[in-house]
Amino acid sequence: MAGIVGGIDVGSLCTKVVLLNGNRNILAYKIIRSGASYQGAAEASFNEVLATANLGLADINYIVSTGYGRARVSFAHNHVTEITCHGRGAKSIFPQVRMVIDIGGQDSKVIYVNEDGRPVNFIMNDKCAAGTGRFLEVMAGALEVDLDEMGELSFRAHTEAKVSNMCTVFAETEVISLLAQGSDKADIAAGIYEAIARRITGMIGQLGTKEPVVMTGGVAKGKGMVRALEKKLGITLLIPPEPQIIGALGAAIIATEQ
């Protein structure tokens, strides 16, 4: 078994770092905004997690990077896609997992894994922010609430307002129109989650649902989103205690195998 290892997930919105000890227990983790410099975010987050664990870089035996900015982490020994890392990370928490829904800042993925947690297939959204964390941020901005509030709001909805556009720009306009028509904010919030759930369900429809299903990524922290997806899919999703670090956790697990 390796000594202390690190996994770093440089995402388009947030950078996440996890340190594991030789027994694959989490020593420390950190989540910061990525900002405009992936290299800068990687260094800052890693320095912060080292300080939290009272360690230096020399104490880390192996580092694996993942995420959109994975190739920008100069101090990583290897880089692996977030598709593999989310599978491995989810497997470490829910050993029976067969499918992972990861809704990140810039893209959404459905990952099918085998009994080892290794990916056997995946589907990703296309080149836009539809159905992603960034989409939710923009919609929350249009409703003038933060993401947590938007989730709470959706639970007070009487009905789901129809948000038909998945283009972030057009959907924002649609939300503004709904507000102008006097629609209830709660109904609009529920409609936004329903729209994303519809899109994710469409992606899953290409290859089918394989349970148990784990949801990872920052969006999994939002109760409104989880509820909308569960309703649409007709299943119960397994949510890790900190879903946003699952990619980094998977990277760290891969680092233990080096």
Place this chain on the structure above:
Amino acid sequence: MEEKKSEERKFKLNRLETTKLMGPWVDEHWASIRVAKAQGKKIAWSIGPLFPFAYAMGITCHFYAGYAAYCGGRKGVPPILEAAEAGGQIIDTCSYHRLHLGMIDAIEKNIPIKEDVLQPIPDLILCGRLCPEHSQIGDSLFRRLKVPAITLDLPPPQKEEDLKPLENYAKRQCYEVVIPQLEEFCGRKFNYDRLSEILAVLKKAAMIRNECWKFFERIPSPWTLWDYAVSIAPVFYLMGQQRSIDYYQQLLDELKQRAGQGISAIAPEERFRVYWDGWIPWTFLGTIMRKLVSFGANPIVGRYPWEFFPHPEHIDPERPVDTLIEQWYSYRMATGSSPEFFQHSLAEWIEQYSLDGLIMYASRTCRVWNLGELDIIDDIERKYGIPGIVIEADMIDPKFFSEAQIDIRLQALFEMIEARRKRKR
């Protein structure tokens, strides 16, 4: 922070010597069209595969798709597409067509573009309509240029029973429309003998090309699909030249030599053998090849590149028009874009070429080759346990090419293949 070196293995591409002959040859071809126009000769633009008829009549002919591929390879695309968009063209339409509309705009409005990719405005439009958009392209050029247009419908078949009726329909159009209108344009009888000569040379070149294809079955493969992609012109728009036979003979000799010495196209080892679906990414050949090579991956075989006279043994130069049309239907040049016909071939190719994975290159502005790609991946995955990915970009338009999006999909594909290999061990 201290920089640590990646432990990734380094791979490199062993380029073939023969394919280096193609660059000067295609430069010469496209320059010859500029020279012909400057000498006052009439030139044609051929959308789709009508150029053999022009060649038979001695008309200098520019092949639409061939030019787009050339322009992409010569990095001439962006300013011409910008000229088209400045002229009001919508970016979602066929990038090959926008490229030509941009060329017309650039010439008419004196917008500077590179001399080596400049092509003159035609005096004749030949439109072989293989897809719905081809029809619109022919009409659009006719409205814009007001020069004669001769069209031939080549509808893609969807099932076996379609082949003969469509073949007969295309033959009748040749005899009743294309040839009479060409004769009227030229003021002389159609030269069947010259078409026979062209097809006789094409047959020899394509027969040798088929021998070259067999080398893709070898592990490791001595060449890549990209090597073949840049060698398509001699069996298509450069057809009928003795040089095309010489080229393929030299290529075959080099492949035999490499195979004899055990030389792999990807050094030091070929780790992955992948199938490439959809268009060849002409503007991005080098970029994508570098990405593939960094994983030790070799694109081995593809649906589109296999479209060009895959059964030359059936070419009968004594019946030049009929045999040409039969190549499209009876001998399957027009069936490649139909998923119904195609899945059968891919199933054979999985074993024949020892494929590890599928890459479906979906072109944003030409969907004809993308029909059913997800279904094909799903079907092949279930039957053969081989994973696949879809990359969305374009044949030539860099606006639709996102490297980060492609990188993650490629890396994930090779991680999936590795994961499956580990389970088998």
